[in-house]
Amino acid sequence: MTISLEHMTQLDYDNFYENSIYEYANEHIKSGNWKKEGAIARARKAFENLLPNGLATDGEYLFSIFNSNENIGYCWLHFSGDNNKSFIYDIHIDEKFRGEGLGEAAMLRIENYCKERKVQSIGLHVFGHNQRAVSLYNKMGFQVTNYRMEKVLDEG
Incomplete structure (x- = not known):
């Protein structure tokens, strides 16, 4: 397994x-944050708003993830203005x-990419479900850095 990050082509x-x-x-929609109507x-x-200039948006790095020569996915990585944090x-x-360990391998490659650029931390968001x-x-x-919680109330 050889994981690499390649800058996306326009087609990718x-x-x-x-x-x-x-x-x-x-x-x-799954998390209950948005209704289906209007979600797209x-x-x-x-x-x-986040990618106003597409691939050329400053501070945004868009990669295709490869295992050897096969495209297996993608990653969107943001560097903060001072570049010591990424998201x-x-x-x-x-x-x-x-299910083949490629997600973990890709995350390790992203981590190494950030370390090579002297980034001190990587953040991310994941939906609870x-x-x-x-x-x-x-x-x-x-590490969990914060929680957003919600309770659905009965109508009774």
């Missing part, structure tokens, strides 16, 4: 952009490659 970016908007909207438009607006906005391993990702991040040493 176009696929990432549409796929990520759809996934982001669905994650918000809301997600698209968020992406337009993973999105990481995705294609469904057919899951995504227990597979939560388990991986816990295993890799990520």
Whole structure:
């Protein structure tokens, strides 16, 4: 297994952009944050704000993830203005490659990429219902830094 990060091509970016908007909207729907109606438009607006210049947006690094020569997913990495912190906005391993340890290997490659750039910490967000990702991040040493909680009230 040889994991590498390659800057996205425009075609890869176009696929990432549409796929990520759809996934982001669905994650918000699953978590109960958003209603299905209007979720795609809301997600698209968020992406337009975060990536106003697409691949050329300052501080945003968009990678295709490869295992040897095979494209297995993508990662969107943000560096703060002082570059000592990074944030993973999105990481995705294609469904057919899951369960093979490639997600963990990709995270380690991202970690090394950040270390090479003298980054001191990596942050990320994970939806509470995504227990597979939560388990991986816990295993890799990520710490919970805050909680957002909600209680649905009965109408009675």
